[in-house]
Every structure is written in C-alpha cells, then in structure tokens.
Amino acid sequence: MEGSLEAPVRHAIPWQDEAWYDEAALDAELRRVYDICHGCRRCFNLCDSFPILFDSIDEAPNEEVDDLTPVQLAKVVDACTLCDMCFMTKCPYVPPHSFDLDFPHLMLRARAVKHRKGETPFMDKQLAEMDRNGRLGTMAAGLANWATGEGNGLTRPVIEKVTGIDRRAHLPPFMDVSLTRQAPGLIPGPNPDGPAFGRKVAIYAGCHDEFNDGGPGIALIKVLAHNGVQVRIEHPDCCGMPKFENGDLPAVASAAQRISAHFVPLIEQGWDIVPLTTSCALMLKFEWPLIEPGNELVKQLSHHTFDVSEYVVGLAKETGLAPIEPMAQSIAVHFACHARAQNMGPKAMEMLRLIPEARPALTERCSGHGGKWGIFKDNFDRAVKVGKPAARNLMKDQPDLVVSECPLAGPHLKQVIAANGATPPARIGHPIEVLAKAYGL
Numbered sequence: 001m002e003g004s005l006e007a008p009v010r011h012a013i014p015w016q017d018e019a020w021y022d023e024a025a026l027d028a029e030l031r032r033v034y035d036i037c038h039g040c041r042r043c044f045n046l047c048d049s050f051p052i053l054f055d056s057i058d059e060a061p062n063e064e065v066d067d068l069t070p071v072q073l074a075k076v077v078d079a080c081t082l083c084d085m086c087f088m089t090k091c092p093y094v095p096p097h098s099f100d101l102d103f104p105h106l107m108l109r110a111r112a113v114k115h116r117k118g119e120t121p122f123m124d125k126q127l128a129e130m131d132r133n134g135r136l137g138t139m140a141a142g143l144a145n146w147a148t149g150e151g152n153g154l155t156r157p158v159i160e161k162v163t164g165i166d167r168r169a170h171l172p173p174f175m176d177v178s179l180t181r182q183a184p185g186l187i188p189g190p191n192p193d194g195p196a197f198g199r200k201v202a203i204y205a206g207c208h209d210e211f212n213d214g215g216p217g218i219a220l221i222k223v224l225a226h227n228g229v230q231v232r233i234e235h236p237d238c239c240g241m242p243k244f245e246n247g248d249l250p251a252v253a254s255a256a257q258r259i260s261a262h263f264v265p266l267i268e269q270g271w272d273i274v275p276l277t278t279s280c281a282l283m284l285k286f287e288w289p290l291i292e293p294g295n296e297l298v299k300q301l302s303h304h305t306f307d308v309s310e311y312v313v314g315l316a317k318e319t320g321l322a323p324i325e326p327m328a329q330s331i332a333v334h335f336a337c338h339a340r341a342q343n344m345g346p347k348a349m350e351m352l353r354l355i356p357e358a359r360p361a362l363t364e365r366c367s368g369h370g371g372k373w374g375i376f377k378d379n380f381d382r383a384v385k386v387g388k389p390a391a392r393n394l395m396k397d398q399p400d401l402v403v404s405e406c407p408l409a410g411p412h413l414k415q416v417i418a419a420n421g422a423t424p425p426a427r428i429g430h431p432i433e434v435l436a437k438a439y440g441l
Contacts, residue, residue, distance in 0.1 A: 008087070008094045010286075012293040013105060015249040021113050030073050033106055035065040036099055043086045045389075047366065048382050049079040049107075050086075079382070080107040081370025082245055083337035084282075089364075111247030120246050123163050127372045128242035134211030137174035145173040166380035170411040172212035179205045179214040183233045187221055194228020195320040201311070202266050204284075205235040206277035208407045216407070216430035217276050220308055222441040223432060227315060227322050232271070236262040239275070239283040245371050249291060256288040260297035263304075273305045276430075278338040278405045279371070281307040285342060307339065308432050309347035309405065316354055326356040327438045329400035333431065334390060334413060335364045336406035348405055348431040355438045361397065365390035367409035367416070374412060384416050391416040403431045 014020045037043065038057050043050045053076045060067035086103045093099035114120060127133070137144045147155040148171040156167035165171070190197055201224055209217045217233065224231050240255035263273050275281040284305040292298045306314065315321060333348050340346075352360040368386030373379055391413055394402055402425045404410045410428030417424040 006096050009096055010087075010102060010105070010290055011095060013108070013249065013290045015112060015253075015291065020109060021116055023113060026110060026113055027070070027073070029106060030077075030110065031065050031068070033101055033103060034068070034073070034076070036093060036101055037103070038065060040092070042090045042092070043103075046085050046090065047079065047081060047083065047368075047370075047386055049076045052076055052079050074110070077107050077110040079379075080104065081337075081366075081368075081373050082107060083366055083370065084341035085337055085366060088341050088343065108244070108247060108249075111245070112249055113247070115247040120248070121164075123165070123376075124246050124372070125248075128246055128248070130207035130211075130238040130242055134174070134178070134207050138176065138178055138211050141174040141176045148173070160377060164377050165375050166377040168415075169375040169380050169383075170415055171375065172208060172408070172411070174211055175214060178235070179210050179217050180233055180235045182214060183221075186218060187231050187233065188225045190230045191226055191228045191322070194226060194322055196224075196315050196318075197228030199228070199315070199319070200230045200269075200271045201232075201274050202263065202271040203231060203233040204239075204263070204273055204275040204280060205233055206275060206280040207235075207238050209276040210235045213407055216308070216432055219430065219433040219436035219441070220274070220276065222436050223312065223439060226439055226441060227319075229315075234262070234266075239280040241279045241283055242372060244283070244287065245373070252283075252288075253291050256283075256292050256298050257295065259284075260288070260295065260301040263301050264297045267300060267304045272311065273301065274308055274311045275305065276308060277407060278307060278336050278342070281305060282338045282341055307342055307344065307347060307405075308430070309339075309351045310342075310344050312432070312435065313347050313350045313354075316351075321354065322439070324355050324435070324438050325440065327434075328357040329359070330397065331358060331360040331431075331434060332394040332397070332399035332402045333360050333362050334367065334394060334402070334404035334406070334409060334428070335362055336404055336409055337366050339405045340364070348403070352403075352431055352434060355435065358434075358438070361399070363390055363393040365393060367404070367406065367413050369406075369408045369412040371408065383412065384419050387413060387416040388420060391420050391422075395420070395422045401425070401434060402428045403434060404428050405430060 056072045082104050084104050093101040160167040221231050236259050240252035243251040285302050288298050289302045335346055349360050349362050368383040374383030414424035
C-alpha cells in the first residue's frame with residue numbers, strides 16, 4: 001500500500017546500540033531502502049543523491065540494487081546534504097508506513113558508521129569545530145577575510161589545494177567582535193508601550209550569527225524590544241549541526257546536554273528560546289530529542305524553542321504587534337530546507353505578510369549549499385546545479401528584495417543567480433531584517 005493516512009513520525013536514533021553500527025546490517029538496510037526508492041523515484045529532482053542512485057541502477061547489468069558495489073552505495077550517502085526534504089515533502093513511505101523509510105536518518109547512520117571507523121575526512125572534522133574556528137577568525141578578522149575572500153587569486157588556489165575547498169565558493173567573513181560581546185551595547189530596554197511587554201526572549205546566537213554575520217540578530221533584538229519584549233542573547237556552544245552532518249553523534253549528544261542545561265534555568269524563569277538560525281532551531285526542536293530521548297532537559301528545551309519567524313508570527317497572534325509602516329515592495333522568499341523541516345509551515349511568509357503593502361512570494365526549492373557540503377571542490381558544481389531552480393524562481397519577477405532564513409543559502413544563492421546570468425541582489429538576508437526595515441529600526 002502506498003502512503004499512509006497517519007501523520008509521519010520519526011524514531012529515536014539508536015546511536016548507543018552496538019547493532020546500529022553493524023556494517024552487514026547497514027549494507028542490507030541501504031539496499032532495502034534504495035530498492036524502494038528505485039521503484040518510486042519521486043525524489044529524482046531534490047538533490048544529487050537520487051540521480052546518482054537511479055543512474056547507477058539503470059547502468060547496472062541487471063538494473064537491480066543488488067548489482068551495486070559498496071562504493072556506489074557510498075556515493076549516494078556522500079551526496080546527501082541531510083536537508084530532510086525527501087522525508088518532509090516527497091516520500092510516501094515514511095513511518096508509520098510498513099516500509100518504515102527515513103532516508104536522511106539512514107544516511108546519518110552510514111556516516112556514523114564511517115565516523116566511528118575513523119574515516120571522516122580531516123577537513124570535515126576541522127570545519128565542524130565551529131566555535132574554535134569562529135574565535136580564531138574573529139581574533140584575526142582582517143587577515144582571515146582577506147585570505148578567504150572570493151577572487152583572491154593568491155590565497156584561494158592554495159586553500160583549495162590544501163583543504164579541498166573550492167576556490168569559487170563563498171566563505172563567510174568574520175566579524176571583528178562577536179555578537180554576544182557586542183550585545184551589551186546593542187540591547188535596548190523593552191518598550192513599555194509595546195503590545196508584548198512582559199514577554200522575555202533569550203536569543204540563541206548560532207555560530208554563524210555569533211562570529212560571521214550579526215545582522216539578523218541585531219534586527220531581531222530591535223524588533224522584539226520595540227514590541228515590548230525583554231531580550232538577552234546567548235551563545236553557550238555550537239548546536240552541533242556540522243558534527244551531526246559528519247555522523248559524530250556522541251559530540252552532538254554532548255552539545256545537547258550542555259546547551260539544554262544552560263537554557264533550562266532561563267526557561268524556568270519565564271524566558272522563551274529563539275535560535276537565530278533555522279539549523280539550530282531544527283536541532284533543538286527535533287534532532288536532539290531523537291538523539292537524547294531520555295533527557296528531560298532536552299525535552300523541556302525542545303518545547304520552549306521557537307524559530308525567529310515562528311516566534312514573531314506567534315506574537316502577532318497572541319499579543320499583537322506594534323503598528324508597521326507600509327512597505328510597497330516585492331519580496332522573493334527562499335523557504336530554507338531546515339525551516340521547512342521544522343514542520344511549522346512558511347512562517348517567514350506569514351511574518352512578511354504582516355507588513356502592509358508588502359508582496360512576498362515563496363520559493364520552495366533547495367539552495368544546494370548543504371552546510372559545509374557545498375563548499376568543497378568535489379561538490380561545488382553540484383551545489384550550483386541543485387540551486388539553479390531556486391535561483392531562477394527567486395529572480396523571475398525581478399523582486400525588490402530577496403531573503404532566506406538560512407544564512408549560508410543567501411550568499412550561495414547570490415553565486416547561483418550570477419551563474420544563471422542574472423544580477424544578484426547586494427544582500428540576501430534574513431526576513432527579520434525586512435521587518436526591522438519596515439519598522440524603521
């Protein structure tokens with residue numbers, strides 16, 4: 001039977017069970033799932049994992065999954081960006097269907113087996129050390145930004161040769177001062193006349209917000225304070241998404257334990273938790289509870305975590321928002337994969353519709369960046385290829401503004417737009433920046 005009438009569910013990830021790492025069992029499960037995917041093929045246009053799989057089967061002697069070699073099986077795993085879109089939007093066989101198919105978490109299992117064997121590439125492991133890299137980058141921001149800047153013909157070829165990072169790929173610049181260190185001079189007192197006066201929000205600055213781009217955080221601080229919300233900003237640690245992508249689940253579990261222990265005392269004092277980055281929100285709300293299902297602090301944090309756009313839309317419904325000036329502009333909205341994976345609907349669209357006369361239009365296609373996946377030489381051209389439909393759709397009506405809830409998707413989409421022959425906007429920022437602009441903040 002195809003499909004299910006019941007709501008999709010996800011199982012806890014049994015990463016502490018030795019049987020989960022059994023390579024023969026993994027091989028059998030990969031072949032079982034790949035065979036189901038081969039018979040369905042609805043995901044052919046999501047990412048390169050599926051074309052790689054289907055082409056390999058079509059070119060096999062008997063056109064069967066059993067013909068595939070372990071190397072061919074692994075190529076499918078390597079092409080997955082863990083965007084979750086096959087699970088969320090396409091697959092009719094997700095749990096509780098009897099086929100019990102969760103493709104992204106199967107790819108995660110394969111990477112966890114590889115990581116446990118010590119086979120995660122060196123640069124993947126180093127790039128996943130986000131806090132270390134961020135602290136070093138901000139200490140020498142001028143030099144780091146010069147060396148990693150696009151078009152630096154002196155350093156980028158060397159970086160590519162040493163690290164495997166494609167010389168064409170955008171690398172996020174570093175701020176001179178981290179966002180939490182800027183915070184004391186940034187955070188105003190809550191507007192006593194704001195409709196949400198009395199509410200309290202602890203903003204969780206993810207690594208990119210903390211070290212690379214504080215724009216969305218500054219905009220959110222201003223919008224919330226203007227509406228009467230008391231604000232503080234925290235960066236206790238990286239959420240672990242880059243290590244999750246590597247299959248380093250012990251490290252992710254450790255981050256979940258530390259960060260939940262940091263935030264739960266604030267929750268008990270009445271603070272809501274709002275991560276600035278969709279990937280961080282996804283980890284806190286959904287992935288951590290599957291990795292640490294018995295941890296009550298993780299559960300409590302999950303229940304009190306809200307995505308940026310989700311929180312502002314919630315305020316609009318629960319308390320109302322301060323009056324917003326009309327802004328008669330067209331806004332192309334990229335619906336980032338990790339926002340879609342939170343299963344909350346297009347909250348950025350709902351938020352931007354609160355601006356009188358604004359004309360937001362949604363694009364529901366992957367940017368192709370895939371965290372750190374898309375910056376490597378082996379993947380960059382594929383990252384551009386996957387992102388081209390999104391870029392074309394964003395620019396087709398020549399919008400006044402383009403936004404994305406993913407801080408890595410924005411700069412990558414600018415590159416893809418240019419590759420499509422169009423002129424990219426100066427910035428593809430977060431939708432909260434547009435709301436701050438409408439407020440005149």
